[in-house]
Amino acid sequence: MLKNLDIYLNDHLAGAVAALEFLANLREQHKDEPLGDVFGALKVDIDADKEVLREVMRSLGIEESTVRQTGAWAAEKVARARLKIAGDQPGLVLALEGLIMGINGKRMLWRSLAVAKVLNPAKWNFEKLERGAKDQIERAEAARIQAAQRAFHGASDQD
Numbered sequence: 001m002l003k004n005l006d007i008y009l010n011d012h013l014a015g016a017v018a019a020l021e022f023l024a025n026l027r028e029q030h031k032d033e034p035l036g037d038v039f040g041a042l043k044v045d046i047d048a049d050k051e052v053l054r055e056v057m058r059s060l061g062i063e064e065s066t067v068r069q070t071g072a073w074a075a076e077k078v079a080r081a082r083l084k085i086a087g088d089q090p091g092l093v094l095a096l097e098g099l100i101m102g103i104n105g106k107r108m109l110w111r112s113l114a115v116a117k118v119l120n121p122a123k124w125n126f127e128k129l130e131r132g133a134k135d136q137i138e139r140a141e142a143a144r145i146q147a148a149q150r151a152f153h154g155a156s157d158q159d
Contacts, residue, residue: 005060005062005118006062006063008109008112009053009056009057009060009062009109010057010062010064010065010068011068012053012105012106012109013050013053013054013057013064013065013068013069014065014068014069014071015102015105015106016046016047016049016050016053016106017050017069017076018076018102019046019099019102019103020043020046020047020050021076022076022095022098022099023039023040023042023043023046023099024043026039026092026095027039027040027043035143035146035147038139038140038142038143039143041139042099042136042139042140045132045136046103046106046136049106049129049132049133052124052129053109056113056119056124059119059123060118060119089147089150089151089152090151090152092147092151093144093147093148093151093152096140096141096143096144096147097144099140100137100140100141100144103133103136103137103140104133104137106133107130107133107134107137110126110127110129110130110133111126111130113126114126114127114130
């Protein structure tokens with residue numbers, strides 16, 4: 001059972017590493033816009049969640065997989081290049097959609113840990129962490145809607 005949890009938690013940790021790299025890049029690209037602040041705030045929140053996940057892993061005696069983290073880092077670089085090909089505005093919409101999917105995965109991680117009861121529930125407030133992920137999704141979705149409006153406004157007029 002611990003092997004399954006090892007794989008599961010390391011995959012989520014790798015996802016957090018990729019998300020943080022992605023957000024740092026997006027924040028830099030949009031540093032002079034309100035969107036840069038959104039990306040910065042999400043980065044802070046996701047980094048805090050990553051540290052909680054690391055604490056959970058340590059408490060279970062699970063070692064971090066540097067191979068998975070390196071793979072996630074590399075995959076983020078490939079994804080960033082693919083989004084550049086899509087173009088600035090459509091690429092931003094796609095980036096936010098991917099980010100939302102990742103945060104939703106994290107939300108499900110917290111729920112899975114809550115229901116699996118593998119940890120002391122008094123020490124880990126997974127319900128609060130899940131609510132935090134839901135808030136992150138809502139903020140990213142608001143940014144995604146704005147990006148989609150900018151990217152696709154008047155698209156049907158071009159037919």
